[in-house]
Amino acid sequence: MSPTDVLALLKRIMVREFDLTEDAIQLSSGFEELDMDSIDAVDLAVSVEEEIGFQFNTDDLAELRTIQNVVDLICGTRRSAAQATE
Amino acid sequence: MKRVVVTGMGGLCSLGSDWKTVRDALLAGRNGTKVMPGWEHMAGLKTCLGAPVPDFELPESWPRKKARSMGRDSAMAVRATEIALEGAGLLGSPELSDGTTGVSYGSTAGSPGALDTWAESFYQKNSLSGIGANQYVRFMSHTCAANLAQFFQLRGRVIPTCSACTSGSQGIGYGYEAIKYGHHDIMVAGGAEELGLMDVAVFDILFAASTRNDQPDQTPRPFDVARDGLVCSEGAATFILEEREHALARGATIHAEVLGFATNCDGRHITNPDAGGMEKVMRLGLESAALAPEAIGYVNAHGTATEVGDIAESQATAEVFGKGVPVSSLKGFLGHALGACGSLEAWLSIEMMRDGWFAPNRGLEEVDPRCAELDYIRDEPRKLETQILMSNNFAFGGINTSLIFGRDV
Structure with a gap:
């Protein structure tokens, strides 16, 4: 998936799940800024996995701070936490 | 206290x-x-x-x-x-x-x-x-x-x-x-x-x-x-x-006073109620409120419309109060709200007491002869001014409760 497609996917999920407006969700948006917490992060991961089969690992979830981080991780341009510790 | x-x-x-x-x-x-x-x-x-x-x-x-x-x-x-x-x-x-x-x-x-x-x-x-x-x-x-x-x-x-x-x-x-x-x-x-x-x-x-x-x-x-x-x-x-x-x-409006509460267990059968345990909890409730049975003007029954439950409860109620106390169950109206029924029925009983009438046992046309003789409120709401009521509930596991509320605070 291209970064544009991933961002569109995240927007669709987050509007549906977290009562956010599409405009509020930008690549630079931070989870705190969007009023999302660890429970929301898990629910986002569950929805992404359901939609495209991408699996997050625990350490990845803990390190994600922005929408850009999520896009990069899914697109493979961000090193996962597992790779970083190898 | x-x-x-x-x-x-x-x-x-x-x-x-x-x-x-x-x-x-x-x-x-x-x-x-x-x-x-x-x-x-x-x-x-x-x-x-x-x-x-x-x-x-x-x-x-x-x-x-x-x-x-x-x-x-x-x-x-x-x-x-x-x-x-x-x-x-x-x-x-x-x-x-x-x-x-x-x-x-x-x-x-x-x-x-x-x-x-x-x-x-x-x-x-x-x-x-x-x-x-x-x-x-x-x-x-x-x-x-x-x-x-x-x-x-x-x-x-x-x-x-x-x-x-x-x-x-x-x-x-x-x-x-x-x-x-x-x-x-x-x-x-x-x-x-x-x-x-x-x-x-x-x-x-x-x-x-x-x-x-x-x-x-x-x-x-x-x-x-x-x-x-x-x-x-x-x-x-x-x-x-x-x-x-x-x-x-703080000048709050007071709707009622909780005068007493008791809970106990039959310790006998996981689903079948026991009239002895039910009677005991009503007596313990009265004891907790320091009241005699005669002080209770209305009993809100658990009355689920199951055979074993109705018979046992009516017998227990009659043992404590005799046949003179006005009794009704609200489940003919509300159905059995299980975990909610105790507080729902207590709420509505207090409201009825404040209004000076009590609802009848809906659907009660002929009392099961195996149920004890009681003053079952029938057919129509009954005008009844009372200051104190009891609300009883019983659960799987043989768990029994009795709450007593007073109007005059």
């Missing part, structure tokens, strides 16, 4: 979500029983009857982060509590979150809807896919109490009273005791239940659910010779209990 008064009440049931609406339905003799669409697909299920709370949806005004952990039962509990706190003049009060206020609340189990979703994925699909972080907390046993604490930022003790059909009455009773013995000045107390096919099936399996599927307006019929079982319903009712001096000092 502290005296404990009721400064707020709120409830949702199959007949409405405020006293005026419920009162009109009781006076008109309406019941909440419906034929439930979609239940016919369940192989082996004999009943198709339920009594849902009409038109209840999660209010959109609730913050997402506070609502996400709620199943329907917790949501009804929170809504009932909002109404009760508002009536008590405590909504938004700093005393909710400074440790002054605790919560004592129960339901039979957690949300059956949330458990269904979990079980379908877990056991049918053998997969965790799609199970979000909020699924479990919606069906954990103490979900109502926990959600109430989160929603209203209650920081006192949390007493989950998950004991099936005595969840609501134990909620009030343990809340009362928490204030009586000086642990808290305010307790949010009560019970809730979400109508789910799983609960209905439990009674259906035991041949305890009504199967008058073509006559929903004729069932359930507590104490009637032609009754054929209970009708499961749902709802929530919350009491704001308050230490009397605390309530008086």
